[in-house]
Every structure is written in structure tokens, then in C-alpha cells.
Amino acid sequence: MLGFRSHYSSRRNLYLREFVNSRDSLSLLFVGALLKRILSLAVLSAATLAGCSSQPQPNVTAQLRVLETSDIHANVMDYDYYKGKQDITIGLARTAAMLQAARTEVTNSVLIDNGDLIQGSPMGDYFAATHKDDNFDVHPTHKAMNTMDYTIGNIGNHEFNYGMAFLEQAIKGAQFPYINANVICNVDCGFGKNQGENLFTPYQIIATEIVDNNGDKQQLNIGYIGFVPPQIQLWDKQNLTTENGEQRVKVLGIVEAAQQFVPQMKAKGADIIIAIPHSGLGSSANPMDVEAENATYGIAKVAGIDAILFGHSHSVFPSQRFAAKAASHQLDLDKGTIAGVPAVMPGRWGDNLGQIDLTLSRINGQWQVTNSQAKVRSIYKKNEQGQKVAVAEVEHHHHRSAEIRTSVAAEHQATIAYVNAPLGQSSADMYSFLSLVQDDPTMQVVSNAQIAYAQKHLAPELAELPILSAVAPFKAGGRHSTLADADNYTQVAAGPLTVKSAADLYLYPNTIVALKVTGAEVQQWLECSVNQFNQVDPNSSKPQQLINWNGHRTFNFDVIDGVSYQVDLTEPSRYNAECEQVSDGNRIQELSYTDTNGNQIQGDALASKTFVIITNNYRAFGGSFAGTGNDYIAQEFPDMNRDAVASYIKAQQGKAVDPRADNNWSFKTINSNTTLDLRFETQDSDVAAQFINQNQQRPMTKVGQDELGFAVYRLDLQ
Structure with missing residues (x-):
């Protein structure tokens, strides 16, 4: 480790940091640590940064490599805590070797992290559960990152999941x-801030020593500015409300904040500006929307930004995944640019390292980007036998991986012990291989747990109403965008259940919320949910893909238990992924509720009936789905949905949990004289194949494997 750091200290940049906001006491927290790893630190005046000199500077050219990690989600180790074995497709330990x-x-070179760092893996959950608020020194993610010589970090939306005190200490x-x-x-x-002040340092300008193409040292003032989705106020309302x-x-809009601060950065002497939005690509129709969660295209339109390191969407850019948006979003997927601005997004969990190579030219005393090349560097690949193996760079620098593992060895062992604590038993396998095409045991057990929790904790005036439960699959093939996504399924086998079983069933540290809605709103909620599926042409014999991977995230595919319904795939989707109406389609058919007396309620009677839906804070406060948002909040609870699952398992008192799906929803049979070829993707494994064979509600036939390693099945809906 010391050898690694001293190797780079001989040629790494000398940093002179300007703390751009004199009210920003948070910057002072870093001074002591920075003095240990830099040769000099000084606060520069704007005039100094501007490089005022009576002598003209010669024209020169230099190369700068900008490297990015993003959405690590506490995956420091290359280890799958759910399966209890090494996983070569993830982990900051392996990213460090590629680095x-x-x-x-x-x-x-410079190295930046783009947030969603401290939450999202069993290690993150263990550490938050056992180190409340501020009773720790160094978070395990930072133990690893402190050995990697990061230049700067950005805040992601999941940084707020464990509360403000925890984040400040981290x-x-x-x-x-x-x-x-x-x-x-x-x-x-918190953070020692007053009303109206930026909670964090809004940007930094770092005077960085580089070596130009002639071998001469030059000073380059690099400006860094970061952003987080405005939706944190909804997603983490319980932590961001007194x-x-x-x-x-x-929270300002992402583009709004960029337009405010980028001119300041230029005025204070930033030679180049690197934007770090924790945000996906976004819309080309309204790129300047202040409410946009995904606003990177809008950021590319802000004058003065020279490079973009983005994240949040867990996708890989540049890649052919974005080919359909190349024209509308001005993407050059060969060079890796958005509207002419170099950009990169490195997937998630450390599976890729983002890299932008900038050619910088100082012309008439002004630095500018004159050429660029962006790419992502995967930590693994598929060999000729189709097996996932480490790439040569990771193998060659394996000692760096070993050093990262050593830095968090104690937390790793503690996490293993934490996730293996016993909870109970399950009478059946809980696998999510079919969660997108039929009712599913991994979602059924969560729904059962949420209803059981509500029956105990609802206020009396709400407990009298019919209780429904909304659940989405969190591990159902990821984004179907990387090789690792083919392994991203919940796999809890029948038999003993542990804490890691509950964590596998419910991935996020969401809290429970009850909403008061009408049957009409339930129907529209479901209409948005089934945007998960592409429309089927009943007259086409060509292969048709069922899953709308690009247009709808699987964690937004809500199944609502307590009602029954069918999904007509020949109808167009009524809503897009943001639940904005795009057609008059009505996919939800035969929606009904059966009361405690066995009476089936449908139509207008159902539409006017009042229900309580149990869901999580992310969905409840989101406001996109019908029946969600502040106006519908009936009761908030302090407990996490995952804890409700664990309590439900424990409450069986020695009996096994029965997670079998009740099949309250299904696809509607398609009547057509044409033989249809409807296809969906799922994991390609013997375990998945056996589960599908034993649990399919409709005939399913495996027809091949796609380029990402997913099994492709034909589904018969006729």
C-alpha cells in the first residue's frame, strides 16, 4: 500500500485548494487529512487563480486522464454476501486494480467518485445497523478509498438513507x-450550516500540476462541481424533515444550480470545469426542467462545462445501450460525448472504471479541450467458453485488490456474521426469475409481511379499511445492460432463513408508509406499473420482446396484492415511465376486490371504494404513480420494510413461512389466428431452469441466450 502511494506521490498533482465559500466550515474538516497526503495547500485569491502575469504564456498541449467511480453502493469487497462466495464482477477491490x-x-490523472457510496450492500447495512449516527471514525468505504488517492467526491441520493448525522460523520x-x-x-x-447556505461545498477549484507534451510542468486550475437529484426531499423525507x-x-434543480455556479467558477479562474451530476441522461424534450431527476443532457447544454462524469442510472456510457437516443440527445457513442461534451458513466458496484482522456491546449493563455476520448473499462469479461473471468489489468495488479480487502477485513468478517444470523424457515424456494412475467414468491412474502405489519400498527380509523400492499422486484435482471445483470436475481432457497435472506428479499433501507386511495387510483397506479411491458402485435409472427427494459425500471413494476387483475398486452401502455399519460390504453382488465364476506366488487363500486395501500417511503412520497404524494399519506411508520419482513419470518414461531404466490395477477390470454413468438429474458442457470419448469403458470420454452448472458424464453399467451 505504501509503495503504491509513494509511486504516485512522486508524480501526482500538487494541490492548492480554494475553499470557494467562506461560510463553508465543512471544507475545514478535510484539512488535517489533506496535509498528510499532499505537499502543499494554500488558499488562493481569484487573482492568483486567474494567473495574472505580465509575461505571455507559451502555447502548449497536455493530456489529462479523468477517472470515475460511481454507484459503488458499499460494495467494497468482490464478494456476494447473499451467496457466500467471491464475485469477480463487482467490488471496489477490483476497481482499484483497474485504476x-x-x-x-x-x-x-485525477480520480473522482460520484456518490451512492455508503448504502446498498450487506456491508453498508451492517455498518449502519451497528454504528448509529456518529459513533464511528471511518466508514469502511472510505477506509478503502483513502488508499486510492481520490481527488474529490460527490454526494449521491442514497447518502441520505441513514440520516444526516451518519452522513456528516462518514x-x-x-x-x-x-x-x-x-x-x-x-x-x-446540521453540518454547522445556517439557513440559505449550501449544505456542502458547492464546488472546488484545484490548482493541479501537470506535465505537458514537452515534458514541462504546468499549472491547470480544474473546477469540480457536483449535483444530486432534487427528489431526495421525497425519497428520504423521514431524514430530511424535522x-x-x-x-x-x-434542493435546487440540477441545471439550475449549474447555471448559477459555473459562471462563478470561470470568474474565479477555473481553466476547465468537470461536472459530476449524480443523475442519468434525462430528457431531450425538456432538458432544462428544474425538477428533473435525470438531467445530464441538460448539464451538457450549460456553457462552460468541459467534461461530465455522471451516474445514478447504473448504466454504462458510452455503449450501444444508448444507440436509440443517439440522434435525439446528440450522442457520439464512438468518442463518448453528449452534445459535444466528453462524458462517461461507469455502471455500478465497481464493475467498471470510467475514463475520459482529454487533450488540453493552452492557446493565448487560455486552456481549452481540443480533443477527447471517453470509455469504460470493465473489471471482467467473458472468455471463449462463455465464463466470466477477470480482465488482464485486474489480474496484473491483483496486489491492489488484496490491499483493499485488507483495509476492510474486520468489517468483511463482521458482515458475514451479521447476515448469517438465523431468522426462521421457508417451505419453498423464493427466486425472482419469473417476477416480471407472473406472480412471484419473492414479492408475495414481502407483501404478506407488509400486510401483517399494517394489521398490527395501523391507526384505528385506517385499520377498518381494506388493506392492500404494493411491492416491486428489486432484483430482476438489473437494467439488462451489463453481463453482471444476468446474476442480479433474488435467490433464497427453501430451508433456513437468515438476515441475509431478508436483505436479499428487500434490498433497500426503505421505511413503511400507508396511503389512503380509491379503487380508481389503484387502477391507474397499476396502469403505470405495467408500462414494464412492450405492446404485443397480435398479428405478427416475428419474435416480440415482452420486457420494456429501456423504458421502465423493474423496481417501478409494482404488483398490488389484495386485488385481482389481468394485464392485456395488446393494449398500448397508458403511461410512460414517469406516469405521464401517453395514450388511452387500458391494460388493466377485470380489476376486482373480494371483501371479507366473499363479495366481489368491480367497476364503479370498486372505483369509488377507499383502500389503504402499504408501500415504502420511496414510492409513497414520489408522487408519480396515481395515489402517491403528500396528499395521500395516511400514516408513516418508523420501521423499515426489510425489518417487517424479518419480523414476519420470526413471528412464525418455528413454523416455516409459506411464500407461494397467490397468483392475483396474470397476463390476459391473447386470441389470435397468428402463432405468436413472445419472449422474455431471465437468468441462464440450472437453478433458474428447474424453478421455471416447476413454477410456470403459462407454457415457457427456452429458445437461446442473448449477448449479455440472459436466457431467452418463449411465453405462450394464446
């Missing part, structure tokens, strides 16, 4: 600064 390869190839342990430009302190926000119901923070 060393990338750095040794060039003279000048940041203190990082030996690099954090930035965010669009979260503003309102009241009781006991009196006041918002702790306010």
Missing part, C-alpha cells in the same frame, strides 16, 4: 473533499 492500470498508462472520515451545489440548508440541517414537519433542506 492502477489506468494510471500507469499516463502522466496526468464524510469526516474521507481523506478527500466532498462537493454538492444544489442542496441548501433550510432549518436544523419533528415539526419542516424541511431540513431545499
Whole structure:
């Protein structure tokens, strides 16, 4: 480890940091750590940064490699805690090996993390559960990252999942600064901030020593600015609201904040500006939308931004996954640009390292990007036998992986012990291989647990109403965009259940919320949910893909238990992924509710009936689906959905949980004289094949394997 760091200290940049907001006490937290790893630190005046000199500077050219990690989600180890074995497709430990390869190839480089760091794996859950608020020194993710010489970090939306005190303490342990430009302190926000101040340092300008193409040293003032989706106010409302119901923070739109601060950065002497939005590509129709969760295309339109490191969507850019959007979003997938701006997004969980190579030219005293090439570097590949194997760079620098593993060895062993604590038994397998095409045991057990929780904890006036439960699959093939996604399925076998079983069934640390809705709103909620599927042409014999992977995230495919319904795939989707109406289609058919007396309620009687739906805080406060948003909140609970699952399993008192699906929803039979070839993707494994064979509700036949390693099945709906 020391050898690695001293190797780079001989040629790494000398940093002079300007703390751009004199009110920003958070920056001071980093000074002590920075002094240990840099040769000099000084606060520069704007005039100094501007490089005022009476002597003209010669025209020169230099190369700068900009490297990015994003959406690590506490996956420090290359280890699958759910399966209890090594996983070569994930882990910052392996990304570190690729990082060393990338750095040794060039003279000048910087490394940035784009957030969603401290939550999302069993290690993150273990650490948050056993280290409340601020009773720890260094988070395990930062133990690893502090050995990797990061330049700067950005805040992701999941950073707020464990509360403000936990986040503030986590940041203190990082030996690099954090930035965010669009979260503003309102009241009781912590971080030593007052109302109206940026909660974090909005941007930093770092005077970086580089070596030009002639071998001469030059100073390049690199500006970094970060952003987070405004939706954190909804997704983490319980952590961002005071006991009196006041918002702790306010959040500017991503593009709005960029337009405010980028000119300041240029005025204070930033030679180039690197934007770090924790945000996906976004819409080309309204790129300047201040409410946009995904706003990277809008960021590319902001004058003065020279490169973009984005994330949040867990996708890989540049890649052919974005080919359909190349024209509308001005994408060059060969060079890796968005509207002419170099950009990269490196997947998730450490499976890729993002890389942008910039050619910089100083012309008449002004630095500018004159050429670029962006790409992602995967930590693994498929060999000729179709097996996933480490790439050569990771194998060559395996000692770096070993050093990362050593840095979190204690937390790793503690996580293994944590996830293996016993809970109970299951009478049947809980696999999510079919969760997108039929009712599913992994969602059924969560729904059962949520209803059981509600029956105990609902306020009396709500307990008298019919209780429904909304659940979505969290592990159902990921985004169908990388080789690793083919392994991203919940797999809890029949038999003993442990804490890791509950974590596998419910991935996120969401909290339970009850909504009060009508039957009409239930129907429209479901109409948006089934945008998960492509429309079927009943007169075409060509292969038709059922799953709308690109247009709808699987974690937004809600199944609502307590009602019965069918899905007519020959109808167009009524809504898009944002639940905006795009057609008059009516896919939800035969929606009904059966009361405790056995009476079936449908039609107008159902539409006017009032229900309670149990869901999570992410969905409840989101406001996109019908029946969600502040106006529909009936009761908030302090407990996590995952804890409700664990409690439900424990409550069986020695009896096995029965997770078998009740098949309350299904696809409607398609009547056609044409033989249809309807296809869906799922995991390609013996376990999956056996489960499908034993549990299929409709005839399913395997027809092949796609380029990502998913099995492709034909589904008979006729």
C-alpha cells in the first residue's frame, strides 16, 4: 500500500485548494487529512487563480486522464454476501486494480467518485445497523478509498438513507473533499450550516500540476462541481424533515444550480470545469426542467462545462445501450460525448472504471479541450467458453485488490456474521426469475409481511379499511445492460432463513408508509406499473420482446396484492415511465376486490371504494404513480420494510413461512389466428431452469441466450 502511494506521490498533482465559500466550515474538516497526503495547500485569491502575469504564456498541449467511480453502493469487497462466495464482477477491490492500470498508462490523472457510496450492500447495512449516527471514525468505504488517492467526491441520493448525522460523520472520515451545489440548508440541517447556505461545498477549484507534451510542468486550475437529484426531499423525507414537519433542506434543480455556479467558477479562474451530476441522461424534450431527476443532457447544454462524469442510472456510457437516443440527445457513442461534451458513466458496484482522456491546449493563455476520448473499462469479461473471468489489468495488479480487502477485513468478517444470523424457515424456494412475467414468491412474502405489519400498527380509523400492499422486484435482471445483470436475481432457497435472506428479499433501507386511495387510483397506479411491458402485435409472427427494459425500471413494476387483475398486452401502455399519460390504453382488465364476506366488487363500486395501500417511503412520497404524494399519506411508520419482513419470518414461531404466490395477477390470454413468438429474458442457470419448469403458470420454452448472458424464453399467451 505504501509503495503504491509513494509511486504516485512522486508524480501526482500538487494541490492548492480554494475553499470557494467562506461560510463553508465543512471544507475545514478535510484539512488535517489533506496535509498528510499532499505537499502543499494554500488558499488562493481569484487573482492568483486567474494567473495574472505580465509575461505571455507559451502555447502548449497536455493530456489529462479523468477517472470515475460511481454507484459503488458499499460494495467494497468482490464478494456476494447473499451467496457466500467471491464475485469477480463487482467490488471496489477490483476497481482499484483497474485504476492502477489506468494510471500507469499516463502522466496526468485525477480520480473522482460520484456518490451512492455508503448504502446498498450487506456491508453498508451492517455498518449502519451497528454504528448509529456518529459513533464511528471511518466508514469502511472510505477506509478503502483513502488508499486510492481520490481527488474529490460527490454526494449521491442514497447518502441520505441513514440520516444526516451518519452522513456528516462518514464524510469526516474521507481523506478527500466532498462537493454538492444544489442542496441548501433550510432549518436544523446540521453540518454547522445556517439557513440559505449550501449544505456542502458547492464546488472546488484545484490548482493541479501537470506535465505537458514537452515534458514541462504546468499549472491547470480544474473546477469540480457536483449535483444530486432534487427528489431526495421525497425519497428520504423521514431524514430530511424535522419533528415539526419542516424541511431540513431545499434542493435546487440540477441545471439550475449549474447555471448559477459555473459562471462563478470561470470568474474565479477555473481553466476547465468537470461536472459530476449524480443523475442519468434525462430528457431531450425538456432538458432544462428544474425538477428533473435525470438531467445530464441538460448539464451538457450549460456553457462552460468541459467534461461530465455522471451516474445514478447504473448504466454504462458510452455503449450501444444508448444507440436509440443517439440522434435525439446528440450522442457520439464512438468518442463518448453528449452534445459535444466528453462524458462517461461507469455502471455500478465497481464493475467498471470510467475514463475520459482529454487533450488540453493552452492557446493565448487560455486552456481549452481540443480533443477527447471517453470509455469504460470493465473489471471482467467473458472468455471463449462463455465464463466470466477477470480482465488482464485486474489480474496484473491483483496486489491492489488484496490491499483493499485488507483495509476492510474486520468489517468483511463482521458482515458475514451479521447476515448469517438465523431468522426462521421457508417451505419453498423464493427466486425472482419469473417476477416480471407472473406472480412471484419473492414479492408475495414481502407483501404478506407488509400486510401483517399494517394489521398490527395501523391507526384505528385506517385499520377498518381494506388493506392492500404494493411491492416491486428489486432484483430482476438489473437494467439488462451489463453481463453482471444476468446474476442480479433474488435467490433464497427453501430451508433456513437468515438476515441475509431478508436483505436479499428487500434490498433497500426503505421505511413503511400507508396511503389512503380509491379503487380508481389503484387502477391507474397499476396502469403505470405495467408500462414494464412492450405492446404485443397480435398479428405478427416475428419474435416480440415482452420486457420494456429501456423504458421502465423493474423496481417501478409494482404488483398490488389484495386485488385481482389481468394485464392485456395488446393494449398500448397508458403511461410512460414517469406516469405521464401517453395514450388511452387500458391494460388493466377485470380489476376486482373480494371483501371479507366473499363479495366481489368491480367497476364503479370498486372505483369509488377507499383502500389503504402499504408501500415504502420511496414510492409513497414520489408522487408519480396515481395515489402517491403528500396528499395521500395516511400514516408513516418508523420501521423499515426489510425489518417487517424479518419480523414476519420470526413471528412464525418455528413454523416455516409459506411464500407461494397467490397468483392475483396474470397476463390476459391473447386470441389470435397468428402463432405468436413472445419472449422474455431471465437468468441462464440450472437453478433458474428447474424453478421455471416447476413454477410456470403459462407454457415457457427456452429458445437461446442473448449477448449479455440472459436466457431467452418463449411465453405462450394464446
